[in-house]
Amino acid sequence: MNMEVKAQDQIAFYLTGQHNGSGLKPLDRSYRPALFARHADLTAVRYDFPLVLNSEGTPERAVLSLSGLVDEAVEALREDKDRDRIAQHGYALEREVRKELAHPIGRANGVAADFATLWNAAAAQLTVEDSTVDDSAKRLWALFHAKGELVDADFALPSRVVRHVWSVVQASKATAFHERAERLLLKLHAILDAEIAGSDKGRLPERLRAGLAAQAGTSFATTFNFDAMSRILIDAKPALALSEARRRRIQGIVDTIDRQRFYVPKTAVTGDTQAHGFVFYRCADALQAYKERRQEAIELLKALSIAELEVNGDYRESGSTDVDDQTSTSVPGHDMIFEDFGAGGLDAGLLATLPDYLVCQYSSELGAEETLQIVEALSTGLPIRVLVQTDDLLEPSGIAKANLVAPERHLALASRSRQMLDTAINLTDVFILQSSASQLFRLREALLRGMSYNGPAFFSVFSGSTGHNGDVPAYLVAAAATESRAFPTIVYDPSAGSDWSTRLAIDDNPSPQDAWPVHPFEYENETLQTRSENVAFTLADFMAMDDRFREHFAIVPKADWSEAMIAVPDSLKMSVKELAKGTIVPSTVPCITLVDENFQVQRAIVNRRALEETRRSHAMWHSLQELGGIHNSHAALAVERAEARAAERFAEQMKSLVTAPAPSVQPVKEPLAAAAQAESITVGEVAVTVAQESHGDDPYIETARCTTCNECTQVNSKMFAYNGDKQAYIADANAGTYRQLVEAAEGCQVSIIHPGKPRNPKEPGLDDLIVRAAPFN
Amino acid sequence: MNDTTMNGIAKSGAMTFPLPLAPVNVNDCLLELYEEHYELEDYQKGVPRWCTGCGDNAILTAVQRLCRDEKLAPEKTVFVSGIGCSSRLPHYMNTYGFHSLHGRALPIAEGIRLARPDLKVFVNMGDGDCCSIGAAHWIHAIRYNMNMTAMLHDNNIYGLTKKQASPTSPIGLKTNTTPRGSYLEALNPLSVTLGVSNVSFVAQVVDWIPKLLYQTLSAAYHHKGFSFVRIIQRCPEWLPTHMDDYLHDPQRVLLLHHENGLEIDSELAKRYTNMEEHDPSNLNRAREIASGSDPIPVGILYRNDDVPLYEEVRSDSRLRTTSLVKNGLEAEFDKFTIWPEGQTRAKHEAA
Known part of the structure; x- marks a missing residue:
């Protein structure tokens, strides 16, 4: 079969999706998108999964990455002499944990795994071969400050993560609620207690005696004459009594807060009514529950609002009217305000409490x-x-769902x-x-x-x-x-x-400015030389991974590859041009790059149906880009118009300049020249200053000339250290003696250490050292 | 479109060995799960046992910097050495390494190059290793012109055997094997190399100018072919003052510079004022420069990018599929496999 016939077969597949006995091969599961080739086994890769659903700490640390935790811990150990060993063990433990999550042993797939359990199991596994792993695992664990479930990317991940973050937020809400409720209840009880204490009943001798005894023990019980005290108190101060309405109101608030079922009580009491659940699997159920609890919610929120006023003494049962010279202002009473509380619906700010x-x-x-x-x-x-x-x-x-057969099948997502x-x-x-x-x-x-x-x-x-x-x-x-x-x-x-x-x-998308993300794809040719090409990842590539859409692709044998096979993004552009020209039979076919099970690069033609879905996906993305402010057509049009207007104005100005008389050129005045000279002098002075200030009496090393020979670092590894290029510098001149500086300078074979002047005038033998240092300064 | 087939994607093996030390950085691309970023420490393995002050330390640092800057994946890089102090270098590189037999680093490197052309190959040899016992391999390696970077660590002495004369020991040098001084004129590795047909890259550098050492190794690495770099180095243990005159007198180093060779930066130019503009394509002038030893010429003496590579002339047309490699290995193992009586591979596999 010659190349022309093969090209026609390829075009026929593109147009009809039929193989027609050509050399094209069907796409099967053994092919994967080229950009996946590097990830045959995710358990060996360090990346942000698995995740730890942390039940400790702030909501910001609710979801953590295992790799991130290890990196943080290793970073915290940067000054530790065992850092490298612990880091290597940390990475190995990470890998063990990933393996266990991917291929669980003794645990059903999809069942939540406990972070601590898996970590310890991984440590036990690796400790068999290296006894120091156990110590590394323990030290890393102590730095994690995290515990909870460990989850990998699987079908349960979205609901687990979302539920976890939700529950963390609810837990912090519950804490805030309980703190507020406790504060309010304490003060409300204080108001009620004060009423009793201030009443005649509260001033009876028995109550006074009991009060003192309760506060100070029994030692003073006989010291005081409680009968006399009671008489004095009753005579001296009129009895304090809450109005019945207020007492009932406060008692009502206390009861409402005590009875609330929106949050689980901090201390569970037997016989308590169970708290409400807030997780549902249907919106209808959630809305129904909301409706059923609405009155309860209103009562609780109302109680909390009134309580705030009560504890501050701001609650006014009836309204008042302020009259000044010309106007009068009426303030409604709280009774009236709270009578219809929640009748028109609760606003989001109030509901956020629940x-x-x-x-x-x-x-x-x-x-x-x-x-x-x-x-x-x-x-x-x-x-x-x-x-x-x-x-x-x-x-x-x-x-497309009915069990249709070709040609009735219709590809639509x-x-x-x-x-x-x-x-x-x-x-x-x-x-x-x-x-x-x-x-x-x-x-x-x-x-x-x-x-x-x-x-x-x-x-x-x-x-x-x-x-x-x-x-x-x-x-x-x-x-x-x-x-x-x-x-x-x-x-x-x-x-x-x-x-x-x-x-x-939409910034969190890869290459948000572009139609498709494009990545370099490296492979090796027949002579194993590395080659690289840019590969876009399109919807066609994504569809080619799916069993149901493989029929829309056909593998082209390598011998039949031609220049007419072009990448999907190019094909999308080309087909628009061809459509505009009214071309029926295209000159090119779209193709995607894949790898087979032997990791060999393959190319597959995409048929027209799949290309059209890709075009739809691209159109949707483009409209999203516009909404997100990228390539916005309205903005582009506005810019175009503004540029046209500016060009017009410029042309008009140019025209007027050409017709107008030429302006006379003013000679440069003397002060300007003087100023320029002054500037250059200033610059020169700065340069001189910089050159002079270089090192002064401080010791220094010509780092760029260091040959990494270890002479100085062996003299004092705290004073001398290597930089990222493994060349020496003075890390801390105070970490050693002047003698060490001089000895290091003498030992340095390339003579790049300059000891400077002694920093400690009391160091013994300085006279001799200064003489020895002279040739190096 | 002609570069079509591959034998394992270049980075496919990168995931298991070694683990990156750098923290995980999330890239824009979700399919790029790890960042190809290396630090010097990623190439460091163990603590070098070389003497303090040894020039090998400088060479190790330079190659580590080169690997880091070129982002060479450790599992795609191999260092091959022979025997000697310098040949310990592969032990200190966290890459693949082959500490081979005395004088045999080059044929092993060539074998690796043929079987695994995807690997970046570096060879480290001492002056005895390369110029004495391995001289025949050296000459033919130049002629075969296979793509690799060969470093000759030349300290003029056998350090590992405690001060024995090497082929590059200068005449009159007193050593344990030449107590009355070396009798023979030293072998000049540059002249030898430049005299072999098919030579494609020759450079010389000294270990005490780290910037030039790095630049020269970088140029050698980028040259497609057999890049030979002689690195004159100090041996503080056995010849502690041997290089002192050159070390402390910048005039005794001749910097070769050219737009097609090394470009000398202003800092170096201030210190090393003895310079010559030398076009590396001029073989005759390169030979003249090579014959001089005082001042020491430093830079790229010769470069010819048009010399054919042996591995390209004789490339294997068979695809290196995993099954081909596996079958080849099995066939090799079978040569040494002792099967129980009556057992054969065919029977074993059938069972």
């Missing part, structure tokens, strides 16, 4: 009704957190998560975070911000566990989704500002 509702849903379970409920929940303005986890990003749309996201963005006051599981750690700060947001928050996370990617790790699938723009990273924070440019951030 726990947030969390809903975790899978996008695959989102029917029309569920989607509507999410929209309803998000549009209420309530502090509800909705996580929608997507496992299958390339889920075919409804029209459902993009359910995309639809949900667009709706949420259009609600304008919803905090949105869209991220692949692989990005979650990098976006932990945004996640925390979303959890603390005063309003609804929507988290859309792609897990990478599609079930259609063979043995490619979920982390890589998730990362590929971000890289290919199939699942771009989006942070939309309504609290950041009032316009798109401040609210929407």
